Amino acid sequence: MALKRILMSLALASAPFVAPASAAQLTVGFSQIGSESGWRAAETTVSKSEASKRTVNLKIADAQQKQENQIKAIRSFVAQGVDAIFLAPVVSTGWDAVLKEAKQAKIPVILLDRDIDPSGKDLYLTAVTSDSVHEGEVAGDWLAKTVGDKACNIVELQGTVGASVATNRKKGFDTAIAKHANLKVVRSQTGDFTRAKGKEVMESFIKAEGGGKSICAVYAHNDDMMVGAIQAMKEAGLKPGKDILTVSIDAVPDIFKAMVAGEANATVELTPNMAGPALDALIAYKDKGTTPPKWIQTESKLYTSADNPQQAYDSKKGLGY
């Protein structure tokens, strides 16, 4: 009896060590830029969980914002003989030599979140990125649909001047609202992607627009600026989310908190899950030899206050944003 129990517990204990009968476990090296923003930290967390979901062994090298560290990491992944390399490039140029080395070693490279200089197109398998023009369009479409036929004066908080994300998000939004004559961007200024600047610029918008009475909606290129703008509106005695509609991009946890409080209306998600689609493409490539398209666009999902913001907040708050 006792012996049987011991045997039973031994069998149970050893169960987790019996690997699933699937193909040999893949090892992927991921050269991450760093952890400069909350989104970046969330991307790292999500990459780890997506890899363990697919029983892929993911090795992460944090480059601390330095290209030389990323090149070193890629070289060392090649020396280790990993099955694939994920790269979130810190700059777009200077990758040819090291990616050639990976190619010679027959290790596929997948770019995450950012693209590299066009000259290196044949040096990587695919790039998984978000389309920031499309993000702006989704935001613009939502606003057009919500406002309907009413005339609507929009104020815009732009991202950092010259940043491609800011230019693209503006372009997408402008294209979307150009189809609706009743929607008009009356003021547009940069808030540098930060909370403090977002608040400051919104305060000046409110003053310039007669205490904010003539503003019908705010569009911010990221959620952080919107959180600042919401603060400014509240301080001016306005009711954000009711008097003034809000739409922004990124879907960070704090904007969901504002939605729960009824102070924000919509956000477009820049998903931190770039590794998931990349891993799926890689596994299909390794198992069946399917060559993925050169560009895999991630979904730009719209979240409004009707989409259970509390749940979205709970699922995001642990990711490291």
Next chain:
Amino acid sequence: MRRPSPVMITALVFVAGFVICSLQFPNFASTRVVANLLTDNAFLGVVAIGMTFVIISGGIDLSVGSVIGFSTVFVALTTEKLGLPPLLAFAILLVLCAAFGAAMGAVIHVFDMPPFIVTLAGMFLARGISFLMSTESTPITAPLYSAVSDFGIALPGGGRLTAIALIMLAVVAFGSILLHFTRFGTNVYAMGGNRTATALMGVEIGSMTVRIYMLSSVLAGLAGIVFSFYTAAGYSLSAVGVELDTIAAVVIGGTLLSGGQGTAIGTFIGVLIQGLIQTYINFDGTLSSWWTKIATGVLLFAFIALQQGMVRLAGRSRAIRAGGVT
């Protein structure tokens, strides 16, 4: 019995580290990893040799990281925007760097200023100028660059001794000869040991100071060229903080921070030790890369403590010997 020299201890640390890594990771003990160590740390090795001279002479050069950044931008812009042939651009750059280093050395000597402050100013100046020239990363497309990056002596086992690794090895050899077998090298040691006595012996401290900082800046410029080969791009943000990695490598390599003692080969091994730590963390794949800094910090501390201990011991045994005579 002779005590082990600091270089021996550095070499032992490196060998022990390499053995530990090899036992832990099956693919570690390969020519590929060794060749990567040389290639990835080539720019650091080149600049660290210059720093070795500066530190042995009793000075410090904080401007080297910025000079590397400046050099990459300078090379990228002159070859891409002005269409200069790369070799001509290199020559102009090295002349500029020599002038920059000479100016810093002259200010240090003439105004009797601490090298720390003067080279700190040099650091801001060089970084500022590179930002002024360009804030974006500029790719270098000159044919020389692809030729250099394709060049490599194949080693058995998949490793490749690249051109930039060879440049670094050449600089290490050059530095060793200059430091250990020339009058210039002897004067560098003498200056770090006792400046006043050296001056009394008839060594021109002023001209030595100018030449030492000139050497450091020229090697930093060369490291910038190596760096531009490494990334095939010029970027004003490149090599930020490298001056500190360089000083760490020199000290781990057994050079006394207060001057007077040190070797070029020790610095070379110090550079490799830093590379080894980084490679270990990459191979492991789960450790935060900030452990590189922590491990380097611990090593630095250990080496400084060790040196102080040895200086004390040397002092005591001299005292004992002196006591024995009387």
